[in-house]
Amino acid sequence: MTDTAKPNDIAKGLEGVVFTESKLTFIDGAQGILTHLGIPIEEWAEKSTFEEVSYALLHTKLPSAAELAQFDAELRANREVPAKLLADVAAYPRTANPMQALRTAISELGLHDAQSEDTSDEARYAISVRLIAQFSTVIAAVARALGGQAAVAPRADLTHAANFLYMLTGKEPTTEQARLFDIALVLHADHGMNASTFTAIATASTLSDMYSCVVSAIGALKGPLHGGANEAVMGMLDEIGTPDKAEAYITAKLDNKEKIMGVGHRVYKNFDPRSRVLRDYAEHVASKEGKSNYYQILETIERIVVERMGSRGIYPNVDFYSGTVYADLGIKKEYFTPIFALARISGWCASVIEYTRDNRLLRPDALYSGATNQHYVELKDRK
Known part of the structure; x- marks a missing residue:
């Protein structure tokens, strides 16, 4: 902060600080209102799907039937992850925290993506589609590996929600189970400038790659004051x-x-x-x-x-x-936070894309409260 700043000028936790604009999510906490693109979350939950919410957040518009079908096809086509990654996940210590494992696996996933260092708008979008598709495969593989089970390959004939439950349990879920999980993903897909989204944006503001942005977000979500x-x-x-x-x-x-x-x-x-x-x-x-x-x-x-x-x-x-x-749905509680990430990947990616289109490096100030007028004391003279 400037020399004229006072302690009561500090916005602890950045509360009330507005640093950017967004067309994605609006929250009125006093009234209990949450909307995406101006549409109430209740309507998204009742009428939409995670695939459609993901498209809407990435494109800031509702898709046509043809656009949604194409997007859904892209997600289904990108569910598989490299065999080397699955082998590495299978070798993780069984005592690993699932969010630790997810963070490590997604970081490695970037090593296998030839486009990972491309920070253009087009590349960020293409990577986002792959990440949304592959997050479910990675999380299911982590859960099975830490439980001593082999990974289950994704199925292209299932919805995003149904496919995850299938890969997690090895059993195809009922229509009702898949829809219930789909609704849970819709409800968690984005939530404004929360800690993990802000962290992803802060990383993106340096023009770092998309995988680094998402790994940063996972690290923030891992904290018990946010996820868990x-x-x-x-x-x-x-x-x-x-x-x-x-x-x-x-x-x-x-x-x-x-x-x-x-x-x-x-x-x-x-x-x-x-x-x-x-x-x-x-x-x-x-x-x-x-x-x-x-x-x-x-x-x-x-x-x-x-x-x-x-x-x-x-x-x-x-x-x-x-x-x-x-x-x-038969999901163990230690995987609740990774599932939070499974949903929030759409919001993270959409927010990174939106912010970097009019990017400015995030560089806040801090009010200095330390000692002044000090001089270096030679090591031999220190008590």
Whole structure:
């Protein structure tokens, strides 16, 4: 910062700082509104697919039927990854953090891409299509490798969501399972200037390559303050155990001013609209599969949190219910954050492409608060 800056001029966490324009995502946290290209997230979830959302974010427009079919065909054609990469993933330590493994694998994936160093708009787009397609293959391979299983080859006859579940489990999902997972991907595809998207843009602003931008984003998402909240929610549910213990558990947490996982959001001071969509699906799956314990616990937690904290703008967020949806699909909780990345790759790529079309190197200032008027002291004279 300049010499005239004062400590109260610092925007901690860059909160409230506007550094660019975007046509992708709008969020009104006070009203609980989230839109992509001006279209409410609820409509995307109800009527669209992850393939279409990905196209819309990359092109900033809805596709025609022909454009969507071509884009879908490109995704299906680019699902395979190099055999050498799969062999390397299979050799990762079984104790590796899945996000560590994903970060490493995507970095290596760039080594196999002859176009990886090309930072032109056209190359960034082509790489984005490949990354969206291949993220699912890499994540499924990581999950199977760390579990001691061989990778399952992708199938071009399945949708993006169905193909991932097939590669993850080795079994073709039902139409309902595939659609449920597709909706979860749609809800997580982009969310404005979150930490990982900002990190990708910061890297892109140096005119670095697309793979470096995405690996940077993965590193940011790995942090528990960004990704991983839905995994923590599942840990909380397991700790509570049964619905009859939920009220006492949450009341004690609130009385002791302890954090409730999946509750509260930096942006939203109302219900996260994505959580409303997932709540309905979580309820449906719980009743259909006879797995009502998790949902009943969450329902109790939500009621108490809203009663006691709603007036302060603290409500359940998207992570509150997403974990139960993933768990009901047979996905282990340690892979919830990689699946977050599986969805957010579209938003990361779209944001990098959008920002670098009118690029400016990101170079913020910091207010110096250290010592002044000091002089070097010879090593022999130091105490």
